[in-house]
Amino acid sequence: MIEESARSSVRPEGDVELYDFGRSTTLSREHARILEMSFETFARQWGSQLSARTHGRSHVAVEAVTMQTYDEYGGSLPPATTLVVCALPGSDARAVIQFPAALATAWVVQMVGGRPVDTAEGRPLTHIEQALVGAVMRDAIEHLTRSLDGLLPEGITIAGIQHSSQFTQVAAANEPVIVALLSIRSGGRALGASVMLPASVILRALSSAATGAPETTTPGAIDRQVERTPVELALRLAPRTVRPHEVLDLAVGDLLTLPHSADRPLELMVGDQPFATAAVGTSGARLACVVTATTSFPAQEHP
Missing domain, CATH: 3.40.1550.10 (CheC-like)
Incomplete structure (x- = not known):
């Protein structure tokens, strides 16, 4: 009985993974x-x-x-x-x-x-x-x-x-x-x-x-x-505040007016941070924007 129990606890030879100590194949x-x-x-x-x-x-x-x-x-x-x-x-x-x-x-x-x-x-x-x-x-x-x-x-x-x-x-x-x-x-x-x-x-x-x-x-x-990390730029119109039921009631063909006049430049955004204003234009067959003004950021000081 003892011998049978001891044999059952021995790991099968097929499950043994050999390790070559002559070379290291692991990272710390x-x-x-x-x-x-x-x-x-x-x-x-x-x-x-x-x-x-x-x-x-x-x-x-x-x-x-x-x-x-x-x-x-x-x-x-x-x-x-x-x-x-x-x-x-x-x-x-x-x-x-x-x-x-x-x-x-x-x-x-x-x-x-x-x-x-x-x-x-x-x-x-x-x-x-x-x-x-x-x-x-x-x-x-x-x-x-x-x-x-x-x-x-x-x-x-x-x-x-x-x-x-x-x-x-x-x-x-x-x-x-x-x-x-x-x-x-x-x-x-x-x-x-x-x-x-x-x-x-x-x-x-x-x-x-x-x-x-x-x-x-x-x-x-x-x-x-x-400075070298790519970021996404977005051109933003002036936002409009609406109630949830207005969003839920939207249907195809509805017209939404935005509080952005036609002669007002758009905001150029990185994430939620505006850093310039721009006017809509074209470059060949693609839409483009022309930067009209930039925002000055305070210089960063390092210790």
Whole structure:
């Protein structure tokens, strides 16, 4: 009876996960948190950039940030996909931004004025399409560099755009890499994407930051980050106060008068803060506004 109980408490051999102590494939909690926050900032900025570039609403979210080997990362990718290989200045290391080929095709269609389409097409991009996608990715690389705030060197360039994960080898199979798994929602569907960075570069920068000067020596870092964060502008008419029953009684064809005279300029808003006045105009086939006056804000003082 005792032997049977002891045998039942032994964990089956198939459930044992072997750990290779010859290499570390985990991130410390502190480093993982720093990277998660950095990639969340990048996701927000990239989503705004994609919305502006493709003339359609896009949303990018971070699913997970892990450290694994390049072989594990490459094996997790679909055979046919879009891989933007990035060269880091002063180093042989490479970074990769990966997203579905069908998503790249949809971006190209929208950038040239077409309507978003739901396609599973995974063909390689033509030279013209690669140029259009490359312009989008150069902006994304700039956002990524700024979001990681010193963890990546300045001046990262696109070394090429590949279409097969099986034939793209940018690092040794057992080399550790940082992988951020992303979800891109565009055109009513969510597709997976990823960013791969060389762990040697990122961990070295994280270690240097931990042993370097305190953050108080760079008081302008937060201001610079805020200044580079995309914001949405809105043009606002003078608001009108109504009662709830008036809103509930609204029907198609009702006419609402607004307390805004035709010769009065509109307010240019960032969130709920007006910072300028503008008149409505046009630029080609698009509506535009002409700034007529700006609001002066008091200068910010730093300790």
